[in-house]
Amino acid sequence: MTIVRPYGDTTGDGMVQVSFTLPLVHDKRAEGAAVQLANKMGLDPAMLVHAKPMGEGFTFFVVYGRVNHLVDTEKVQVVERDFPLLSAKEINAVIKRRLRRRLSVVGACIGTDAHTVGIDAILNVKGIAGEKGLEYYRELSVTNMGAQVSVPDLVETARAQKADAVLVSQVVTQRDAHLHNTRAMSAAFREAMPAGKRPLLIVGGPRFDELMAAELGVDRIFGRGTTPREVASYLVHALIGAPK
Amino acid sequence: MTIVRPYGDTTGDGMVQVSFTLPLVHDKRAEGAAVQLANKMGLDPAMLVHAKPMGEGFTFFVVYGRVNHLVDTEKVQVVERDFPLLSAKEINAVIKRRLRRRLSVVGACIGTDAHTVGIDAILNVKGIAGEKGLEYYRELSVTNMGAQVSVPDLVETARAQKADAVLVSQVVTQRDAHLHNTRAMSAAFREAMPAGKRPLLIVGGPRFDELMAAELGVDRIFGRGTTPREVASYLVHALIGAPK
Amino acid sequence: MQKLGLDPTVVRRARELAARAGQPVVDLARSHTTVSVERAVLRLAGVRGADSDGIPWVNRLVDAVVADVGLSHGVAVPVFDALRREGLDDVTVLAQKAAAGAVRFGVPEKKGELTAARRAAGRAATAGLKVVDRRRVERERLIKRYGDAPRRPWIYLIVATGDIFEDIPQAQAAARAGADVIAVIRSTGQSLLDYVPEGATREGFAGTYATQENFRLMRAALDETSRELGRYVRLTNYASGLCMPEMAVLAGLERLDMMLNDSMYGILFRDINPIRTFVDQRFSRQVHARAGIIINTGEDNYLTTADAVEAAHTVTVSQLLNEFFAHEAGLADWQLGLGHAFEINPELPESFRLELAHALLARELFPDAPLKWMPPTKHMTGDVFRGNLLDGFFNLVGALTGQGILLVGMMTEAVVTPWLSDRDIALQNVRYVLNGAGNLHEDFVPAPGGFIQSRAHEVLGEAVELLERIVDDTLLEAIADGTFGIMKRPADRGKGLDGVAKHAEDYFNPVTEVLA
Amino acid sequence: MQKLGLDPTVVRRARELAARAGQPVVDLARSHTTVSVERAVLRLAGVRGADSDGIPWVNRLVDAVVADVGLSHGVAVPVFDALRREGLDDVTVLAQKAAAGAVRFGVPEKKGELTAARRAAGRAATAGLKVVDRRRVERERLIKRYGDAPRRPWIYLIVATGDIFEDIPQAQAAARAGADVIAVIRSTGQSLLDYVPEGATREGFAGTYATQENFRLMRAALDETSRELGRYVRLTNYASGLCMPEMAVLAGLERLDMMLNDSMYGILFRDINPIRTFVDQRFSRQVHARAGIIINTGEDNYLTTADAVEAAHTVTVSQLLNEFFAHEAGLADWQLGLGHAFEINPELPESFRLELAHALLARELFPDAPLKWMPPTKHMTGDVFRGNLLDGFFNLVGALTGQGILLVGMMTEAVVTPWLSDRDIALQNVRYVLNGAGNLHEDFVPAPGGFIQSRAHEVLGEAVELLERIVDDTLLEAIADGTFGIMKRPADRGKGLDGVAKHAEDYFNPVTEVLA
Ligand code: B12
Ligand code: B12
Ligand SMILES: Cc1ncc(COP(=O)(O)O)c(C=O)c1O
Numbered sequence A, B: 001m002t003i004v005r006p007y008g009d010t011t012g013d014g015m016v017q018v019s020f021t022l023p024l025v026h027d028k029r030a031e032g033a034a035v036q037l038a039n040k041m042g043l044d045p046a047m048l049v050h051a052k053p054m055g056e057g058f059t060f061f062v063v064y065g066r067v068n069h070l071v072d073t074e075k076v077q078v079v080e081r082d083f084p085l086l087s088a089k090e091i092n093a094v095i096k097r098r099l100r101r102r103l104s105v106v107g108a109c110i111g112t113d114a115h116t117v118g119i120d121a122i123l124n125v126k127g128i129a130g131e132k133g134l135e136y137y138r139e140l141s142v143t144n145m146g147a148q149v150s151v152p153d154l155v156e157t158a159r160a161q162k163a164d165a166v167l168v169s170q171v172v173t174q175r176d177a178h179l180h181n182t183r184a185m186s187a188a189f190r191e192a193m194p195a196g197k198r199p200l201l202i203v204g205g206p207r208f209d210e211l212m213a214a215e216l217g218v219d220r221i222f223g224r225g226t227t228p229r230e231v232a233s234y235l236v237h238a239l240i241g242a243p244k
Numbered sequence C, D: 001m002q003k004l005g006l007d008p009t010v011v012r013r014a015r016e017l018a019a020r021a022g023q024p025v026v027d028l029a030r031s032h033t034t035v036s037v038e039r040a041v042l043r044l045a046g047v048r049g050a051d052s053d054g055i056p057w058v059n060r061l062v063d064a065v066v067a068d069v070g071l072s073h074g075v076a077v078p079v080f081d082a083l084r085r086e087g088l089d090d091v092t093v094l095a096q097k098a099a100a101g102a103v104r105f106g107v108p109e110k111k112g113e114l115t116a117a118r119r120a121a122g123r124a125a126t127a128g129l130k131v132v133d134r135r136r137v138e139r140e141r142l143i144k145r146y147g148d149a150p151r152r153p154w155i156y157l158i159v160a161t162g163d164i165f166e167d168i169p170q171a172q173a174a175a176r177a178g179a180d181v182i183a184v185i186r187s188t189g190q191s192l193l194d195y196v197p198e199g200a201t202r203e204g205f206a207g208t209y210a211t212q213e214n215f216r217l218m219r220a221a222l223d224e225t226s227r228e229l230g231r232y233v234r235l236t237n238y239a240s241g242l243c244m245p246e247m248a249v250l251a252g253l254e255r256l257d258m259m260l261n262d263s264m265y266g267i268l269f270r271d272i273n274p275i276r277t278f279v280d281q282r283f284s285r286q287v288h289a290r291a292g293i294i295i296n297t298g299e300d301n302y303l304t305t306a307d308a309v310e311a312a313h314t315v316t317v318s319q320l321l322n323e324f325f326a327h328e329a330g331l332a333d334w335q336l337g338l339g340h341a342f343e344i345n346p347e348l349p350e351s352f353r354l355e356l357a358h359a360l361l362a363r364e365l366f367p368d369a370p371l372k373w374m375p376p377t378k379h380m381t382g383d384v385f386r387g388n389l390l391d392g393f394f395n396l397v398g399a400l401t402g403q404g405i406l407l408v409g410m411m412t413e414a415v416v417t418p419w420l421s422d423r424d425i426a427l428q429n430v431r432y433v434l435n436g437a438g439n440l441h442e443d444f445v446p447a448p449g450g451f452i453q454s455r456a457h458e459v460l461g462e463a464v465e466l467l468e469r470i471v472d473d474t475l476l477e478a479i480a481d482g483t484f485g486i487m488k489r490p491a492d493r494g495k496g497l498d499g500v501a502k503h504a505e506d507y508f509n510p511v512t513e514v515l516a
């Protein structure tokens, strides 16, 4: 199927639910304003089913309705996995055979962000979702710098460890903190090392848009629910190429 | 203020929440499709925060994001109360003085709809939200026909009671049942009685769009949370005119 | 474990009063018949199909009999007498001929003819009941083969698309998602139709029609899903409205597993005549008893029109009456899905503890019945976030008080008939509560003499008082007065009264002969 | 009422072990100082403001002293000696001069000069403490005048816009909506700054900076709202990070009412050096004790990195340690908002009963402490409907186990810092639960020897075992090993170690002299 619509309880009904707050005192006009917004979002008819005054001059709304947009699945832009998902065994084997040394990975959570659970899930032996982290791979040499690492320290360590890849995590996104930090990081690597010598730059975190890699100056972005094996497979693919 | 935006936690941030189901198996492409839909609704950036496969070939999504539409409160269309809200005393007085007979009202829930709580709230003495219903008004003569009343029976009773106004309730809206029934009702009155002799036609129910009166061939629509006094005040206004 | 310390003498007295209040109505039901009871008999006796306008042949046949001899003798004898006279062996063919005006009906005067007609009717009806019996055995076999619902409460979900062919995949999806019971909602208008539509249907408001073919299609689909899941998924529909007896028969023939079937719902909420309802109800319950079908009563509905605290005792009274009528009609305790609901205004202080008190009272009054616990509806609003929360606390009461059948609440209750995603969110809610707090009842011990116990005693006391008044005034008067759900329904009003007749001396009904 | 039947000897043993495990750390804290402790002293002694780069004069002054004589004597004597020598009476002016390089510092050799400097420092510090005392009296007066929070648990809400001028109206709105306590979240980076920013701030990530001016502005705004509401609304911020002691002082000066202040949080979650933290922590708690501020500890955080079932006993151990350190620093039981959280995976069977067991254990171990009960965060997802449900069950545990401070959970926990509407929905949730089930604890009686009791005993047993190991190995070793929150933090690593010094023989601190 290439064209689909949202589904409430009947094919093609197009039903969606929306909620939001408007900075308006609750009255009929505010309700009308909520319907206007819903209409602009493409809901027609829009059923205003809940309106609740909050504090001074704010009202919360819930709207249900039929949205008239079509979704064309052919036109969807996603970063598809364009590399084979390998087993730990295969990964170790490829690195051993083709690289003939351990592949060096440096990981960190940069800026003031102190959320290490995500990067630890990728790097630590413990891993996540039943998969062991990169430390578990015999042929990977992992340096996990922890959280709140400054960009200069990261560059320094990457150099010291002769990093093939640098893995950066960013979880706090308020005021686009993750984007600022990622840009600062990739700029620092561009400045510090010539193109051919730069490690592969990878960022990850639950609120990244995976399509933004080029814009942020990194090689790849991993989002919600990433598993270590995906990352390891990507490393092999990007740094070594197809196993054979 | 005339131009406003949705409010998450900062003035002008435009943040909204949306949820819907797409008839797609859960995978990256489906997530992309969800983002596409959110984008079409005006969310940019759209954060896909939840995706849950359901049954076979359906996925439920929750998306948060900044919507780029503006709400212009000047352009909001609402049916404002264009009549004064009178007390029971005033209403009785006006009818007595100006009409010099009791005003006759016939109410019913028509079609196969059996939800009487709404119309009873308007008509029965018990009322709603602390306000007594129309039966309580000395100068109103109320006939409450109950639920599942057929249109011919309603017309018949309206004629027999010399109804000044007919009040119809419609609560079931699936497949637009309320619209069909209302149209059938207003057509029947148009057919049965000449323009000058027709009672005032009023419909009410929680899911009506109050702007549709003309389209449905009725004089007025009352929505969610209507109170008896509003209805009584409207009756006086429409049938008798301003008190004086 | 008894947690409320109810006084057994008070409980016994309540039951005695219910029996005394109910008995006159049973007498009424035993001495009357209705067009739908007679049509139900003919359905069991083999009349099938409908004319080109969609009017079932049973309706045409009963109308023809009534036109000739009235209803008071029952239709079985006139029909089977005519069948013999016409030399036919297919009652449907007879119905077609009768509809064309080509058959006259009467009660044979000759003893031999009468006996022959009765015997033929008996044979035909018994054949129908045999099918019902086979279905029951089949159900038991399938439950054994596929396995039963994994736990109590059974998880009960609704589908209501208004199109049987959308309903089917939604029902299957719901079952896969965890439903133990699927209820297919029927169109808003059906209860007032004095016939059962025929064939598969794709229309209706807030549900599609209950028809024999829709029953068959849905049961077959759920059998398939039961096999796939290794767990027998039950199917429910409605034995209510003007065709209550026929619905019961069709449910028995098509192996439905549960039926909404209340002694007063049609009177109160569909304005169906009380006598009509009580007569139909008794017959339908006899059939359910035979079919091994679990009935669900409708006390929950009272709390959508009346206040759930003020009217709590009316629920108890109605449950006691429903129990009495059910036992009288031959139903066993395990078949009594007595209804009650979580409908107290959530703004009320102690609302949750009041709910617990009421739910536990029902539980301890009817220890062997699989109570049907209904979710909040009246106080649900368009605030779906709050809605899901209330449903969670409803689920918790269900778990804490050992309810048998949990009708899963939907966060969109005040908005739309359930969406696919609403059911998914609702089931997730149920799973969380049952999984995380399913055994919390072990630690839930209402303080002796505390709020919960006192409230339960109070409600039981009020119920006894009300029953005393009903015994004095008669149940029909109580119904006329608006005792239940604040709906006033006098015995001489309401739809379908013209389809009721007092038994003539020679009234004969081959089905009740067997079922009595 | 004791519901768990805990063995008092086991409880006593747990406390003894905690004291033995904690004592070496107390000894460490008593024999060391830090730059932040010294700056805190100077703040009490009257140094105010910052240079044109925003570096506070206290930092410049302490840096100057350290450059000349090191930290080990404390800065009070060198500073007040210089003040006298320079003929100044304003320490801020001295700081400015010192920053310009115009002052030399030393410890006077003459007994008389030493005594004079100590006495002057003592007077200045006492003047600062008097302000703190006045604030405390003022709080008591305002609580009397406006009234206190209407019930336990206090409802605790967060604001985190990153702009003090957006935070203020949001905090006021939250208070009007029912919050008893407002916590203003500070920017992600602040805890690692070795100075306290100055002035009102409109920037920061996920919160704006904690500054004296922001404290003042927010407290004034909430005073206004308290007056309006007729109920004193409490204000909270963080005494943690590298400036923990100064934060405590500023909180005392500006009448904050509660402070997040944990003995190990900075070590574990900000990688601050353990010694630095323990020294800072003791001083900050002495100040809190004096200011009548309630501290909130951070055990909840462990359950975001470690598993809430496996690591349940580490929470108990940490609570016992926090209690010991707090008492040692002079805090009374009513000031101990010991933390714990609803973080068990909701998919786990019996998850809700496990939560009850853990929450009740904390309640019964610390009967006089106003426990701070933290909502689910780790297992919250973008499914906001489910999120609101979990928060409801979290609230229920809070009500059933008599928690003192209820940190209100937000359905958008996994998505964004709270929106206005999230708080509204969350408060509605709290109100429903407290209003409808707030007294259900009367009927909640964990079955003797049942699941909940056994689990509580098991956790307490594990806690005792762990404490025994810690007593053997030392607390610093345990922290280095990843005992808490799986974070491994060796005592010789982490930020801020260079700001620590062992007391010289003549170490003098006019504040601890008074507070000890
Ligand atoms: C645990 C947690 C904490 C812990 C962190 C402990 C630690 N050592 O990590 C503690 C309690 C310390 C904490 C503190 C704070 N937190 Co916090 N925290 C969370 C929480 C509950 C869970 C995050 C988590 O662990 N997820 C599980 C991991 C496995 O998922 P993940 O991070 O998404 O990682 C996966 C993928 O994204 C990906 N991935 C991630 N990184 C990388 C990197 C690479 C290279 C690759 C390939 C993949 C990858 O793979 C991982 C595995 O699948 C979230 C809320 C929530 N439920 O999401 C809030 C949350 C992230 N925290 C938040 C905030 C604001 C804070 C504070 C600022 C709040 C405060 N009160 O002070 C502080 C300060 C933290 C700071 N300085 O950064 C906000 C962020 C809001 C935003 N969108 O900006 C959240 C969303 C909560 C909220 N709604 O307010 N927090
Ligand atoms: C109570 C109730 C019932 C009761 C009705 C009892 C009775 N005698 O009325 C019972 C249990 C019988 C019932 C049955 C059914 N119900 Co019902 N029911 C509800 C419920 C819970 C509350 C409705 C209500 O009483 N609201 C309170 C009144 C006061 O509000 P109101 O009707 O909006 O009226 C106010 C205004 O709208 C206005 N107003 C209304 N009418 C009029 C008329 C005039 C002239 C004026 C001026 C103003 C006015 O003023 C009133 C006062 O402010 C709603 C869910 C919900 N929470 O909303 C479902 C609901 C309305 N029911 C629904 C359905 C589908 C059914 C059934 C078909 C389901 C089934 N399982 O069979 C049946 C059949 C009913 C039928 N044939 O119509 C759906 C409708 C879906 C839709 N949008 O189409 C709902 C929304 C539930 C759901 N989500 O599925 N129901
Ligand atoms: C007992 C009972 N019967 C019947 C119905 C509704 O079905 P109908 O009106 O289609 O008969 C309900 C509705 O919930 C019910 O509770």
Ligand SMILES: Cc1ncc(COP(=O)(O)O)c(C=O)c1O
Residues within 6 Å of the ligand: D186, D187, D188, D190, D191, D238, D239, D240, D241, D260, D261, D262, D265, D270, D296, D297, D298, D301
């Ligand atoms: C005890 C404690 N202190 C401090 C903080 C966070 O503050 P910061 O890192 O800004 O010091 C938290 C976070 O929730 C906490 O629980």
